[in-house]
Amino acid sequence: MKRPDFILLVDDDQITNYLTQRLLTRLNPSATVRIANNGEEALRIIKETADVDHISPDLILLDVNMPVMNGIEFMSALTESDYRDHSRIVAVTTSSNKNDFAALRKYGIDEIILKPLTPSRMAELMAE
Numbered sequence: 001m002k003r004p005d006f007i008l009l010v011d012d013d014q015i016t017n018y019l020t021q022r023l024l025t026r027l028n029p030s031a032t033v034r035i036a037n038n039g040e041e042a043l044r045i046i047k048e049t050a051d052v053d054h055i056s057p058d059l060i061l062l063d064v065n066m067p068v069m070n071g072i073e074f075m076s077a078l079t080e081s082d083y084r085d086h087s088r089i090v091a092v093t094t095s096s097n098k099n100d101f102a103a104l105r106k107y108g109i110d111e112i113i114l115k116p117l118t119p120s121r122m123a124e125l126m127a128e
Helices: 014-027 039-053 071-082 097-105 119-127
Strands: 006-010 032-036 059-063 090-094 111-116
Touching: 006 014, 006 039, 014 032, 014 119, 032 039, 039 059, 039 071, 059 071, 059 119, 071 090, 071 097, 071 111
Parallel strands: 006 032, 006 059, 059 090, 090 111
Antiparallel strands: none
């Protein structure tokens, strides 16, 4: 499988975003990494890139706990939209709440991993 060329990082933690973006671009220098601070921004980016550029993210790294629109609300809205395409969606969380996991799986999340994302785990995600 090819490495993701367009990655959407959805997280409200600016430090996490900075470190994750650096790691992603080091693992795949040709990748485009966009950042959304909440699910609402992520939906806007997905809609914009689909409508204007005719692309969708290859990989979405989705935080679960965020203000404005959390990861579960994002998955619900994305599932109901016309924009749930071929994106691989990985929830990244500090929570071990089984109810959150069940809700995410209900909406077709591909994988749930616990923070922090280590370089080796990120390399695995990029290779899968």
